[in-house]
Amino acid sequence: DARVTQTPRHKVTEMGQEVTMRCQPILGHNTVFWYRQTMMQGLELLAYFRNRAPLDDSGMPKDRFSAEMPDATLATLKIQPSEPRDSAVYFCASGFGTVSYNEQFFGPGTRLTVL
Amino acid sequence: SQQGEEDPQALSIQEGENATMNCSYKTSINNLQWYRQNSGRGLVHLILIRSNEREKHSGRLRVTLDTSKKSSSLLITASRAADTASYFCATDDRAAGNKLTFGGGTRVLVKP
Numbered sequence: 001d002a003r004v005t006q007t008p009r010h011k012v013t014e015m016g017q018e019v020t021m022r023c024q025p026i027l028g029h030n031t032v033f034w035y036r037q038t039m040m041q042g043l044e045l046l047a048y049f050r051n052r053a054p055l056d057d058s059g060m061p062k063d064r065f066s067a068e069m070p071d072a073t074l075a076t077l078k079i080q081p082s083e084p085r086d087s088a089v090y091f092c093a094s095g096f097g098t099v100s101y102n103e104q105f106f107g108p109g110t111r112l113t114v115l
Numbered sequence: 116s117q118q119g120e121e122d123p124q125a126l127s128i129q130e131g132e133n134a135t136m137n138c139s140y141k142t143s144i145n146n147l148q149w150y151r152q153n154s155g156r157g158l159v160h161l162i163l164i165r166s167n168e169r170e171k172h173s174g175r176l177r178v179t180l181d182t183s184k185k186s187s188s189l190l191i192t193a194s195r196a197a198d199t200a201s202y203f204c205a206t207d208d209r210a211a212g213n214k215l216t217f218g219g220g221t222r223v224l225v226k227p
Contacts (some may be wrong), residue, residue, distance in 0.1 A: 004157070035217075043158075043203065043217040056214060091157055101146060104215065106157030 002026045004107035006092050012113045018080040021110045023092030024073055032075045033093040033104060034060075034067055043091075049075065082114045121204060125222040134191040136221040138204030139184075147180055147187050148205040148215070158203065161189075194225045 005024045013019055025032050034046040047057035052069040060067065064086075066078045079086055089111050093104040122137045138147070146165050150158040164171045164180045164187065171178045177190040191198055201220040208216060 042219045045214060045216070048214065093157075101163075103148065103160035103163060104158075106159070108157050 004092055004094050004105050006090075006107035006110050008110060009108060010111045010113075012115065013082055014115050015083055016081045017114075018078065019082050019086075019112060019114075021077045021090055021092075021112070023075040023077075023094075023107055025075060025092070025094030026105055027073070029094035029096045029105070031095045031097075031104075032069060033095075034075070034077050035091040035093065036088045037091060037109070038088045046077070046090075079112075082112075084114045087112055087114050121202070121218045121221040123221060124219065125224070127224045127226065128194055130194060130196055130225055130227050132194055134194050134198070134223050134225070136189050136202055136223070138187045138189070138206075138218055140187075140204075140206045141185065142206075142208045144182075144206045144208065146207055147178075149176075149178060149187075149189050150203045150205060150217070152201045152203065152220070154200070161202075191223075194223075196225050196227045199223060199225045 004026055007022045031050050033048040035043050036046055037043045044059055046060040047067040048055055049069050064079055069075045089109045091106050091109045093106045095102050095104045120139050126134055128134050144166055146163055148163045149161045151161055152158045162173045162176055162178050164178050166182055175192045180187045201222050203217045203220045205215040205217045
């Protein structure tokens with residue numbers, strides 16, 4: 001069955017290291033979202049793409065985070081350099097059509113721990 | 116501040132009882148969605164209610180929307196242990212490009 005996949009599922013790294021998270025959206029979906037979930041801040045939208053073009057990345061710290069869609073089957077979220085405050089679960093979601101009128105399908109998340 | 120705020124933050128009930136949680140929001144919306152998140156998993160879409168709808172049903176779920184009060188409620192009837200999860204409302208803010216903003220969630224524990 002169609003689902004969003006994310007790799008890695010868990011990542012432990014040291015402060016200052018580069019972290020790359022990958023997402024494969026559901027085939028045919030044209031919107032992709034990156035969220036970050038923490039106990040303190042809840043679920044925050046970092047960036048979203050439509051038809052591979054970035055539409056909004058206002059929720060993302062620009063100095064260290066970057067999000068790209070090299071092709072329709074791959075979205076990446078990169079943190080360089082990573083900091084302990086980046087520790088969180090990062091979710092990718094995909095959907096089709098107008099964001100607010102359609103459901104989003106979430107991946108299982110990447111649990112990131114930065115020491 | 117969050118667009119959607121759920122109330123209560125946590126809820127503990129016995130299997131078979133009903134669970135009700137509420138969501139309040141601040142701005143005009145097109146739609147409101149409810150999602151469920153099981154521990155350690157991604158969110159799963161439950162139901163979408165449009166701004167011109169007042170009530171919607173899906174199985175054991177009943178959602179209401181009151182745009183004059185800027186609030187929504189999610190009722191789970193005849194709860195089961197498998198309903199144990201966190202429940203989030205998500206609203207689209209017309210003034211913010213219609214992207215979804217999620218509330219802090221209600222943690223529901225259904226005891227067998």
